[in-house]
Amino acid sequence: MIKKGFICCYSLSFLLLCGCAEPKVLDKVGLITTMGFDIGKNGSFLGTLVGLKIDTNSQKDVVILDSESLSIRGIRSNADNQTSKRLTSGQLRVILYGEELLKNGKIRIAPILTSDPAISDMTYIAMVDGRARDLLHVKSSHIPDIGTHIYRLMDQNTKSKMMPLSTIHEVLHDHYIIGKxxxxxxLSKLDNNGVVYKGVAIFKGGKLVGKLNTEQSFYIxxxxxxxxxGTKDIIIKSDSSKLKGGQGLTNKTVxxxxxxxxxxxxxxxxxEKLEYEIEIKLSGRMLEINSPIDIGNPKNMKLIEKEIKKSMKKDIEQLISFCxxxxxDVFGFGDIYRSSVRHSNLTEEKWYKMYKNAKVNVKVDFVVIRTGLND
Structure with missing residues (x-):
């Protein structure tokens, strides 16, 4: 009995050791952390790959490869011809698209992201203001690894609610669903070779149709x-004499x-007439206001709350009108229509004809919960 048990354990161990998965020895592969895609010449694609160089004899831990191909898949294959290590995307953290590539509609966002099963659904995606290649070739003493720097920039801004969540999971969901x-x-390259979050790109289907600044992206x-x-500076557009003539370097009340x-x-x-209502309720602590108004006065606080509501409502209405x-439809009005109206048989073509004439009523309720050191 003991002998049979030993044979079974030995056989099971042998089977586990002889799995069919392809082995990937770390010192024989190049781990891609960031990929950038741009439009090339004569119908080609330009690719920029940032990878970790696993070589104990090398002084640099990062390698950047440029590649060109008539297909997205061919970019990595051509890059393999430039390195002694086989490139893999299992550690990919960020995918960047150049603006012209998305603007020209030469490539849709979704197909490229679903072609490689090794790419995680939690990989971040962003558009570059200009060329992705130029951003990934940024050289600065405080950015030794441009791929890791961009990932950490996006990660911390997403978690602090300064930037919309744009993982593959989120983008593919909004890309494929009808009505959103x-x-x-x-992301943009700074003159001092830094990287900055500049706003958001909006799409119709998979094609770039507009850009919004960081103020507008907050409302999205x-x-x-x-x-x-969250943390935010709100510009107050008010006719009240108490909230005019902001102090400091700007005449705006913030x-x-x-x-x-x-x-x-x-x-x-x-x-029938396609009308929506958006109700937003928010509260926050007011740390500062660059106006001489006395925020210790309850009446003045009520005035500030009222004017912030009006300013937000106006900004949101302008944003919706622009979109x-x-x-x-970055707000998902079509998705709400599809789920609310039985047998709507909604298609993309049908929805886009309806969406541009939809009426949207905006209600904003804002309350200051406390005022920092003035409590």
Whole structure:
């Protein structure tokens, strides 16, 4: 009996050791951490690959390879011809697209992301203001690894609610669902060879149709997501004499808020004439306001709350109007219509004709929960 048990254990161990998975020895592979794609000449694609160079004799831990091909898959194959290590994408953290590549509609976002099973659904995606190749070739003493730097920049800004979440999982969901379009963060190269988050790109299907600044991207996240702990400077557009003539280097009245908490709700209130209502409730701590108004006075605080509500409402209405003019439904109005109207048989073509004429009513409720050291 003991002998039979020993034979069974030995056989099981042998089977486990003889698995069919292809072995990948670390010192024989190159781990790609970041990939960038641009439009090339004569219908080709330009690819830039940032990888970890696993070589104890090398002084550099990062290698950057440029490749060109008529297909996206061919970019990595051609890059393999330039290195002694076989490139793998199992450690890929960021995918970047050059602006012209998305603007010309030469490539849709989704197909490229689903072609490699080794790429994680949690990989970040972004658009570059200009060429992805130029951004990935940034040379700066404080950025020894451009791939890791971009990943950490996107990760911390996403977690702090400064940047919309743009993992492959999120982008593919918005890309394939009828009635919602994806957004991508925009990264830009600074003059001092740094990298900065500049706003968001909006799409109609998989084609770039417009760009929004960071102020506008805040409102997209406010509508589409819940804030649990955010920070933001709000520009107050007010006719009140108490809130005019901001102090400092600008004549704009700005209120600095943190500990922002919010929730939003979008309702279809008229399916025949296509009318929606967006209700946003948020609260936050006001740390500073660059106006001589006395925030210790309860009446002044009520005035500030009222004017912030008005300013936010106006900014959101302008944002929605701009997105409608570009036929980009980044808020998911179409998805709400499809789920609310039985037998709608909604198609992309049908929805885009309806969306640009939809009426959207915006309600904003804002409360200052405390005022820093003035409590």
């Amino acid at each position: 379009d994806p957004v991508l963060p925009i 996240m406010l509508i589409n997501d819940k804030y649990k702990s 209120a600095s808020l943190d500990s922002i908490r919010s929730r939003s709700n979008i309702k279809l209130i008229n399916k 409608q003019s570009k036929n980009s």
